[in-house]
């Protein structure tokens with residue numbers, strides 16, 4: 107690098123940094139003063155307006171408005187200050203040099219947020235999400251154009267692109283990079299991944315990722331890509347982009363992120379704050395149960411489901427597969443359509459064991475009185491009728507109870523106390539019924555589900571599914587495969603649970619979702635657009651199901667990412683060999699080949715591996731096929747490796763160090779070292795296990811080990827010896 111460029115850049119950085127520092131001071135003082143004024147104003151208001159009636163009420167409401175305005179301003183300015191403080195730590199990471207159509211030349215510095223010269227208002231740093239910054243991420247110099255918010259395109263000539271590593275006012279690295287992919291900055295960033303929680307990739311977003319990130323909110327996207335292609339990273343930067351681009355209409359509460367687990371959410375929880383944005387709403391599919399008021403069931407989690415299916419009989423697996431199939435969804439939709447004409451199952455409504463309204467009466471109301479309306483409207487009409495009837499019955503009972511209590515000879519309280527006692531009795535008698543009616547709980551959703559299973563075919567297979575499902579539901583158990591149909595019926599038939607505030611939903615690991623699960627999410631969020639991300643090969647469930655958005659995919663734009671940034675080239679090659687998948691391009695660094703270790707003393711071998719390979723700042727995970735194997739190994743290994751931590755489903759906080767967990771739970775995470783501790787033919791026996799092993803292997807950034815008792819599983823045994831090293835009993 108020429109000395110002069112370095113010096114120029116250094117001087118520029120010092121100047122910007124000093125300006126940032128100065129502005130932070132100005133803003134901090136300003137906010138301090140403003141806070142003082144607000145506190146004083148509030149104190150004054152509360153002492154002056156003790157009595158707010160007549161004239162003073164008007165004054166008070168005027169003052170209240172001014173105070174609210176000032177407080178809003180204060181919040182906005184505090185947010186700006188927070189952004190400047192983030193910027194100060196690393197003012198920018200890139201620059202593009204442009205010439206516009208008039209022939210004017212400009213250098214645009216790109217950072218995490220916009221920073222303007224306080225006097226001239228010129229932009230000194232462009233937010234990476236600003237339309238013009240898009241040029242920085244495109245993989246070219248020369249003619250280019252960018253789109254401004256009104257849709258118009260502006261043409262420019264890109265003359266050069268520069269990348270920086272900057273810490274406060276210290277320039278660490280300057281790189282002129284015309285060719286973006288695989289450049290040095292990216293390489294050096296890649297070489298220290300997997301040490302902590304997920305980080306933002308904003309300085310090195312690649313052009314194919316950039317297109318996804320900057321797509322309009324209205325584009326419904328399915329993003330597919332192999333392990334480590336940056337799907338989760340893209341999802342997070344896309345959220346940050348949406349928050350910026352649509353800041354007038356969207357905020358952190360209008361975006362919902364659905365991820366596999368709370369632990370995963372914690373793993374990604376630093377990304378948005380690092381980008382100066384608030385974390386958006388997060389949920390898991392399982393937690394949507396709560397919104398549908400289905401908490402009175404013991405619902406199986408997806409991890410419990412995997413464990414159960416690993417051990418299930420062929421019949422159990424066939425039932426599972428049918429419930430997640432597109433065929434069943436078609437059948438269910440036909441069933442729901444048929445309900446308009448006949449067959450809606452209702453409960454008899456009872457009060458204290460006595461019939462209040464019969465299912466027959468509800469059926470009459472549904473098909474005769476309100477038969478012309480949509481299903482959910484009919485139910486809401488019936489709800490009104492029932493609530494009125496409860497109201498009438500309550501007032502009759504009230505009179506009788508008052509009379510009875512007052513007639514008691516012994517003193518039982520004042521009129522007010524008696525009234526209270528009557529209210530309590532009425533609440534006890536009718537409270538549950540009222541809330542059932544409010545929730546349209548007079549519809550027998552379970553029966554609907556069972557009926558839907560045998561709706562189009564009444565053969566032995568269907569009868570067996572119906573019988574088994576009836577039994578579990580009777581015991582208030584919801585198997586994972588029963589969640590989606592019941593949730594869907596609950597949402598669609600009752601039409602009660604629509605959340606209209608959510609404008610965009612991001613779902614990671616979409617390959618885990620059945621078509622019906624997605625339909626349920628859609629039914630619950632009718633105003634939302636979608637970004638779905640996944641990989642059809644990262645399947646950790648023992649039973650294949652029809653997935654990847656199903657027929658919904660027709661309405662999505664499918665984008666494929668095919669470069670992988672996580673693992674060393676050697677690990678990527680090995681993991682691609684598991685599935686004979688040659689399309690993944692590795693952009694990682696080079697490292698050691700994965701190693702297969704044959705041993706009869708697994709515990710000692712693992713302890714030795716930890717001793718030799720684990721470094722304090724790294725992450726190290728031991729994976730087994732299931733929970734039981736992990737628990738057993740944990741107890742054996744713990745005395746030898748005291749730092750070892752067993753990760754369980756209940757874990758909500760992401761931790762570093764030496765971990766042990768079932769392979770399926772590791773999906774989405776990355777670790778410096780991955781050790782598959784039970785790589786035996788007797789453990790990974792099924793066809794689907796190849797996908798599980800592929801997913802497990804793909805978690806490793808730098809080192810991958812397979813510990814085996816001697817015979818490798820079929821899924822690994824076919825891999826050519828050029829892809830790994832072999833060692834006997836280290």
Ligand SMILES: Nc1ncnc2c1ncn2[C@@H]1O[C@H](COP(=O)(O)OP(=O)(O)OP(=O)(O)O)[C@@H](O)[C@H]1O
Pocket residue numbers: 292295296299300305306307310311312315331332333334335336337338339340641644671672773774775776804
């Ligand atoms: N453009 C990029 N610049 C630098 N690092 C990147 C880039 N894209 C992805 N990475 C890094 O690659 C790793 C994998 O990214 P990420 O977890 O987002 O991929 P993924 O496709 O969701 O993976 P998987 O499907 O295996 O869970 C992360 O460490 C991430 O920081």
